[in-house]
Amino acid sequence: MRDIRETAMRPAQPGAMRLETGCDQCGARASNVCSTLAFKDLDRLARIAEPMIFAPGQSFIRESSPAEHFFNITSGTARLFKMLADGRQQITGFAGEGHFLGLAVPTAYAYGAEAVDTVRLCRYPRQRLMRLLAEFPAMERRMLEEVSNELVAAQEQMLLLGRKNARERIASFLVRRMAITPLRHGVALPRIAMVRLPMARRDIGDYLGMTIETVSRTLGTMKREGMIAIPDPARIVIQRPAALLALANGLA
Amino acid sequence: MRDIRETAMRPAQPGAMRLETGCDQCGARASNVCSTLAFKDLDRLARIAEPMIFAPGQSFIRESSPAEHFFNITSGTARLFKMLADGRQQITGFAGEGHFLGLAVPTAYAYGAEAVDTVRLCRYPRQRLMRLLAEFPAMERRMLEEVSNELVAAQEQMLLLGRKNARERIASFLVRRMAITPLRHGVALPRIAMVRLPMARRDIGDYLGMTIETVSRTLGTMKREGMIAIPDPARIVIQRPAALLALANGLA
DNA sequence: CGTTGTGTTGATATTAATCAACAAGTGTGG
DNA sequence: CCACACTTGTTGATTAATATCAACACAACG
Structure with missing residues (x-):
């Protein structure tokens, strides 16, 4: 693990500086920590960051362990999960590039985290970061915004888990993922995605509250119906986005 | 709706003042907005508060409507819910005395809110409150804390909805409610609660992702097993708290 | 070239939903 | 005051959705 490098980008507005953290090792960048920090603050933040890399399957947050660190993912995807004693697992979310982990934890982590694919992230000692944060109200506001977004997503997921059937769950999942996939020109609903x-x-099953068999069967049915295509298990082509969206919202 | 009255309590620490908001009309008090505001700040906050009262069943937040207000419940219980087009409903939480509503909403409310019993609350114009907040970092931190707690609860609920069976859901619900009921001397697990x-x-069904029939049947079974007693539908006596807790965590 | 992990599909079991009936409580109007 | 409608909760019978158990295809890998 080598030194972190911080980059000051062209100011969006006069007097404002955009923060970008990343690491020399992985070359990745995350630019959503805070948008209005002074140059010297960037420096102080970068100085306490520890860049790390995790192979697929590796765990980097253990549920119920003391929340000593704060994480900022720079590339890859992690699964965040809660477990019951007998091994039943619920994935509460997938965290990708730019996501914060360890925000909503007063003392102990409320969930575990594992790398889905290769994950690069920056780790910050919690105490030191908190002391820094206290000095930067803008950063605190950014964190509130982030946690709020997560809460809205969590409420949406409760609706899915509590009231949607298998087809609607898969459709909702694909629609959500579609939004995550970067779209050219920011088009909301492309004809094919x-x-x-x-x-x-x-993981999809543990996220949507169903078994792998039901996930597979439901995808298979949608494929047979011409709603989607599955060139390989890791890629889904949305052939009828409007129909999928309607299904996701219980309108079909 | 009459004037709001603010009360300054004896300072917990020198220089710190405890905030308490309430309304003359209902006499209720909520003292959890912020614990470290100066006296003049209390005054400014109280000046923009609008005390309101809602009868059982009345709706005071409509899902997807512009988030123009921020609410602080002073007494009673409200249900927060999301709906699908065909009427399926998921209650994302119950909000009681001291709870904040309308925090995690950038532009539009992500859920609707209705009074379960008689609800008294204080309503704050969002814009004006936000301007005030910007001046009080302590208050912003308190809000972050509140949203974080809600997020942790939401993740716990996802585990419940995605992976627990009917018995475990009811047990979890009762255990959670047990914690909410004020306990003498703060005893964590009383012999009978x-x-x-x-x-x-x-509402219980819509909160736990099951039908009213399954709720009723599951409670009936637990009653027959001697785990609980049901003097009337609105009161449950926990006769074997340890067993209920074990069941809630999937250990039975 | 066997081994292992992943995804798919089929047959059966199980849980909870649905449909239905009814009891008890509540409010209304005559 | 009673008759009535209406709501809420409970329980029973049946159905439907998904879980479970099982088999197998296929790719990756030593």
Whole structure:
């Protein structure tokens, strides 16, 4: 693990500086920590960051362990999960580039985290980061915004888990993923979209509250209906986005 | 709706003042907005508060409507819910005395809110409150804390909805409610506890992702097993708290 | 070239939903 | 005051959806 390098980008507005953290090792960048920090603050933040890299399957947060660190993913996808004693697992979310982990944890982590594919991230000692944060109200506001977004997503997921059937769950998942996939020109609903699924069927099931068999069967049915195509298990082509969206919202 | 009255309590620490908001009309108090505001700040906050009262069943937040207000419940219980077009409903949480509503909403409310029993609350114009907040970092931190707690609860609920069976869901619900009921001396797990359920079976079902029939049947089974007693539909006596807790965590 | 992991598909079991009936409580109007 | 409608909760019978158990195809890998 080598030194972190911080980059000051061209100011979006006069007097404002965009923060970008990354690491020499992986070359990745995350630019969503805070948008209004002074140059010297960037420096102080970067100085306490520890860049790390994790292979697929590696765990980097253990549920219920003391929350000593704060994480900022720079590339790859991680699964965040809660477990029951008998091994039943619920994935509460997937965290990708730019996501924060360890925000909503007063003392102990409320969930575990594992790398889905190769994950690069920057780790910050929690105490030191918190002391820094206290000095930068803008950063605190950015964190509130981030946690709020997560909460909205969590509420949406509760609706899915509590009230949607298998087809609607898969459709909702694909629609959400479609939004995550970077779209050219920011078009909201392209005629045909490709969704990448870096996670295994097991993870999709544990995220949507169903078994791998039901995930597979439901995808198979949609494929037979011409709603989607599956060139390989990790890629889904959305052939009828409008129909999928309607299904996701229980309108079909 | 009359004037709001603000009360300055004896300072917990020198220089710190505890905030308490309430309304003359209902007499209720909520003292958890912020614990470290100067006296003049209390005054400014209280000046923009609008005390309101809602009868059982009344709606005071409509899903997807512009988030123009921020709410602080002073007494009673409200249900927060999301709906699908065909009427399926998921209650994302119950909000009681001291809870904040409308925090995690950038532009539009992500959920609707209705009074379960008689609800008294203080409403704050969002814009004006936000301007005030910007001046009080302590308050912003308190909000982050609140949203974080909600997020942790939401993740716990995802585990429940995605992976627990009917018995485990009901057990988890009762255990959670048990924690909410104020306990004398703060004892964590009393030998016998009483849980009040101000909400109807319909609401419990919509919260736990099951039908009213399954809620009723599951409670009936637990009663027959001697795990709980049901003096009337709105009160549950926990007769074997340890067994209930084990069941809630999937250990039975 | 066997081994292992992943995804798919089929047959069966199980859980909870649905449909239905009814009891008890509540409010209304005559 | 009673008759009535209406709501809520409970329980029973049946159905439907998904889980479970099982087999197998296929790719990756030593």
